[in-house]
Amino acid sequence: MVELENPLARVTRSAALIRHIDPGTGDCIADIGCGPGRVTIPLARALSDGGEVIALDVQAEMLTKIASKAEQNGLTNIRLLLCDAREPNLQDGSLDAAVMVMALGEIPDAKRVFPAIHAALRDDGKLLVCESVFDPHYVSRGKVVDMATAAGFVESSYQGNRFAYSIVLQKSPKLSGNMRRQHAARPKKLLSEPQHACGRPK
Numbered sequence: 577m578v579e580l581e582n583p584l585a586r587v588t589r590s591a592a593l594i595r596h597i598d599p600g601t602g603d604c605i606a607d608i609g610c611g612p613g614r615v616t617i618p619l620a621r622a623l624s625d626g627g628e629v630i631a632l633d634v635q636a637e638m639l640t641k642i643a644s645k646a647e648q649n650g651l652t653n654i655r656l657l658l659c660d661a662r663e664p665n666l667q668d669g670s671l672d673a674a675v676m677v678m679a680l681g682e683i684p685d686a687k688r689v690f691p692a693i694h695a696a697l698r699d700d701g702k703l704l705v706c707e708s709v710f711d712p713h714y715v716s717r718g719k720v721v722d723m724a725t726a727a728g729f730v731e732s733s734y735q736g737n738r739f740a741y742s743i744v745l746q747k748s749p750k751l752s753g754n755m756r757r758q759h760a761a762r763p764k765k766l767l768s769e770p771q772h773a774c775g776r777p778k
């Protein structure tokens with residue numbers, strides 16, 4: 577089911593999400609909790625003019641599925657990253673944007689994801705979070721905004737209704753001193769490849 581677009585929740589469809597995050601030419605965008613690539617593949621197509629998608633998931637079999645779909649579609653701009661979103665193996669400031677689509681509710685102690693993504697984004701980077709009540713692990717907009725705000729994000733746009741929504745959260749220039757200390761104190765565990773940086777200078 578996770579590979580199919582939901583006809584009842586238009587806002588969760590990959591095309592709607594890509595319009596909402598509005599990628600720029602050459603952007604490097606992480607798909608956090610990418611699953612089998614429902615969003616990753618169209619996002620990579622949208623970024624095929626010099627941009628790149630980092631497909632991040634904690635399950636190796638999801639990344640294997642994406643590798644095979646990328647090959648079938650002739651896409652060479654997807655990097656696979658096997659790691660936990662709470663301790664992502666991403667270089668600070670290396671992402672232009674990130675998307676996290678119906679993944680948050682599956683992550684224990686999910687509030688830890690937000691400071692980690694905040695650190696990986698460039699200063700004016702943005703994070704799109706999408707949730708739908710059709711997903712058993714649904715997380716409400718209020719909870720997402722609370723966790724994101726505590727990590728230093730500011731909500732910049734919202735689309736949706738009571739069944740499904742996507743919000744874009746803008747990285748504000750600085751984490752508070754307290755949040756920065758908390759994030760720096762956590763050890764970064766290497767689960768797969770060496771720390772990832774996008775391939776091209778900005």
Ligand SMILES: C[S@@+](CC[C@H](N)C(=O)[O-])C[C@H]1O[C@@H](n2cnc3c(N)ncnc32)[C@H](O)[C@@H]1O
Nearest residue numbers: 609610611614633634635660661677678679682
């Ligand atoms: C419901 S699927 C969503 C897949 C995709 N984003 C979509 O909308 O089609 C949730 C994904 O989150 C991943 N996930 C769960 N916990 C995770 C964690 N701690 N770190 C990274 N990914 C995680 C799961 O492995 C799964 O592939």
